[in-house]
Amino acid sequence: MSGLVVVGTQWGDEGKGKIIDLLAERADVVARYQGGHNAGHTIVLGGERFVVHLVPSGIFHPGKVCVIGNGVVVDPAALLEEIQLLRERGIAVEGRLFVSNRAHLILPYHKAIDKESEKLRGIRRIGTTGRGIGPAYVDKMARVGIQVGDLLDADLFREKLQANLLEMNYLMEHRYEIPRFDLEEVFETYQGHGKAIAPYVADTALLLHRALKEGKRVLFEGAQGTLLDVDFGTYPYVTSSSACAGGACTCTGVSPLAMTGVLGVAKAYTTRVGSGPFPTEMQDALGELFRERGGEYGATTGRPRRCGWFDAVAARYAARINGLTGLALTKLDVLDTSETVRVCVAYRLRGETIREFVGSAHDLEQCEPVYEDLPGWKDSTRGMETFDRLPSAAQRFVRRLETLVGVPVQLISTGAKRDEVIEIADPLKAAR
Numbered sequence: 001m002s003g004l005v006v007v008g009t010q011w012g013d014e015g016k017g018k019i020i021d022l023l024a025e026r027a028d029v030v031a032r033y034q035g036g037h038n039a040g041h042t043i044v045l046g047g048e049r050f051v052v053h054l055v056p057s058g059i060f061h062p063g064k065v066c067v068i069g070n071g072v073v074v075d076p077a078a079l080l081e082e083i084q085l086l087r088e089r090g091i092a093v094e095g096r097l098f099v100s101n102r103a104h105l106i107l108p109y110h111k112a113i114d115k116e117s118e119k120l121r122g123i124r125r126i127g128t129t130g131r132g133i134g135p136a137y138v139d140k141m142a143r144v145g146i147q148v149g150d151l152l153d154a155d156l157f158r159e160k161l162q163a164n165l166l167e168m169n170y171l172m173e174h175r176y177e178i179p180r181f182d183l184e185e186v187f188e189t190y191q192g193h194g195k196a197i198a199p200y201v202a203d204t205a206l207l208l209h210r211a212l213k214e215g216k217r218v219l220f221e222g223a224q225g226t227l228l229d230v231d232f233g234t235y236p237y238v239t240s241s242s243a244c245a246g247g248a249c250t251c252t253g254v255s256p257l258a259m260t261g262v263l264g265v266a267k268a269y270t271t272r273v274g275s276g277p278f279p280t281e282m283q284d285a286l287g288e289l290f291r292e293r294g295g296e297y298g299a300t301t302g303r304p305r306r307c308g309w310f311d312a313v314a315a316r317y318a319a320r321i322n323g324l325t326g327l328a329l330t331k332l333d334v335l336d337t338s339e340t341v342r343v344c345v346a347y348r349l350r351g352e353t354i355r356e357f358v359g360s361a362h363d364l365e366q367c368e369p370v371y372e373d374l375p376g377w378k379d380s381t382r383g384m385e386t387f388d389r390l391p392s393a394a395q396r397f398v399r400r401l402e403t404l405v406g407v408p409v410q411l412i413s414t415g416a417k418r419d420e421v422i423e424i425a426d427p428l429k430a431a432r
């Protein structure tokens with residue numbers, strides 16, 4: 001059995017899509033385990049840019065099986081649109097894309113609640129992607145969610161939808177003061193979606209179990225990142241799912257015993273979209289420079305990302321929470337022009353020096369970063385494929401991060417293309 005979890009160590013957008021795409025060649029199955037179409041994984045193939053939101057990034061390798069696990073919330077219209085776009089670009093998904101029958105559906109009222117409740121929150125808004133993700137997970141936990149499998153049974157789907165709309169429409173009318181949803185309209189639309197996604201619906205927990213039993217290699221693809229995890233992120237400024245490595249088990253139905261390694265993906269600096277504390281954020285020209293050099297605009301919403309220096313306190317926390325066995329460092333080339341590169345090694349909070357990540361978002365907001373300055377390399381690392389060819393200051397930077405985080409760097413991404421990478425060790429080689 002061999003399962004490698006690929007997890008974001010920051011606030012998402014670490015470049016997991018590229019890393020998954022790279023590793024998928026050596027794996028048999030790629031399983032996305034949480035989140036929804038709030039995520040956006042960008043892949044550059046033959047000069048062409050592809051963005052996938054729900055379908056695992058492994059889809060770009062012919063013959064690889066891709067799974068959307070039970071922990072994902074699925075907007076069927078978004079999934080069908082993605083399948084169509086892939087088809088138009090000559091990427092066949094039939095017979096190799098499977099969606100869990102247990103995954104929960106995003107319904108039109110989830111999207112409405114997401115948008116309206118953000119408006120009502122005012123300055124306390126989370127800055128969600130507005131895709132209905134949070135409200136869909138609320139219904140799942142409240143035990144009124146509708147699952148993908150329910151779509152295949154018209155009577156059952158209608159019964160559940162009708163019951164939910166009774167309450168939801170009351171909310172629309174009296175709390176948000178927006179139009180009600182029409183049962184027949186939603187029913188018909190979703191029945192159409194149901195027919196179209198039926199060929200992909202499967203008991204994916206069983207599929208994964210069988211694949212692992214046959215000795216196949218499975219990659220578990222996390223969306224967002226550790227600091228957006230609903231339990232371990234900067235709550236309440238988080239997404240509503242288990243983005244950490246533990247989620248790979250509950251969100252796919254695979255035993256922890258099947259996991260042989262956890263690869264953490266980290267950018268050589270840090271970004272965040274949406275609201276919430278961000279100790280190393282740079283609200284100056286340098287932050288702007290990182291945004292431009294790194295193309296730091298949301299793959300899903302196009303929003304400019306907030307940018308800052310690498311936070312080793314947060315990364316060490318991610319190493320602990322996820323049990324990282326390796327690190328993939330991405331976008332090293334964005335730092336190529338910096339005279340000095342800074343790494344946050346501790347925080348100052350109420351006169352004390354803190355070396356462990358802070359659990360409360362309120363306290364994290366008050367934390368001042370303590371930096372260690374390293375000399376920059378002022379040379380291009382773009383597209384480099386061997387560690388020895390990196391400028392010595394860049395090598396020192398990587399080695400320093402490794403020491404601070406306490407996890408070996410196995411991959412360094414030096415550009416957007418598939419082959420722009422330095423491989424120090426194979427993350428798929430079982431770490432335990």
Ligand code: IMP
Binds near residue numbers: 012038040223274
């Ligand atoms: P939601 O997931 O749409 O509910 O948004 C909750 C928070 O997570 C917001 O701050 C979003 O900007 C952030 N978020 C959600 N998905 C992503 C992602 O894929 N990358 C980065 N941030 C994300």
